[in-house]
Every structure is written in structure tokens, then in C-alpha cells.
Amino acid sequence: MKIQITKNIIGTANELGSQSKMYVEGMVFTAVAEWEKKLAQQFMDAGCAKEIKTVAPTETKKVRARTKTGHFKSDDPSTPDINEAWEIETK
Numbered sequence: 744m745k746i747q748i749t750k751n752i753i754g755t756a757n758e759l760g761s762q763s764k765m766y767v768e769g770m771v772f773t774a775v776a777e778w779e780k781k782l783a784q785q786f787m788d789a790g791c792a793k794e795i796k797t798v799a800p801t802e803t804k805k806v807r808a809r810t811k812t813g814h815f816k817s818d819d820p821s822t823p824d825i826n827e828a829w830e831i832e833t834k
Contacts (some may be wrong), residue, residue, distance in 0.1 A: 744774045745795040746783045752791040754782050771795065806832045 748770045756764035758778045766772065766786070774806040786792035808816040808830045818828040 745756040746792040748792050764812050801833050805829045
């Protein structure tokens with residue numbers, strides 16, 4: 744879970760809670776351990792943080808472009824910035 748601190752807040756800095764730390768506005772905090780996730784949830788409940796949603800990237804790869812009959816397409820030399828012989832395939 745990733746959160747962004749929206750207001751300065753003091754919170755625990757370790758699993759035991761024996762140390763504290765100032766979490767400053769704008770800071771991005773990645774909660775991995777269970778105690779970090781609880782801390783992040785407390786910050787959000789207090790209105791001092793918001794969760795940052797991440798979108799998983801889709802897998803893409805380049806494949807040779809084909810015509811309707813299945814033959815490879817060739818690159819058009821009149822369009823140097825576009826390579827028509829290759830396409831992006833997403834999964």
C-alpha cells in the first residue's frame with residue numbers, strides 16, 4: 744500500500760513503537776509490513792494521508808505486422824517516423 748502524507752503528523756518509526764518520526768506533507772510512504780499498513784490506515788483515518796492507487800502495467804511486445812492474408816507487411820519509406828512493419832501487441 745502506498746500513501747501520500749497530506750498533513751504533517753508524528754507516528755511510530757519501527758515495529759515496536761519505541762521510536763517516533765515526523766511524517767511531512769508531500770512525503771510518499773510505502774507500507775509493506777503489517778505494522779506499516781496499520782500506521783498508514785491510522786494516518787488515512789485521521790485525515791492526514793491519502794492512498795495512492797497504482798495501475799498494474801499491461802504486458803506489451805512488438806510483433807511483425809501482417810496483412811489480411813497473413814503475409815508480413817513492409818515498412819513504408821515515405822513515413823520515416825512510423826514503422827508499419829511492426830505492431831504493439833498487448834496482453
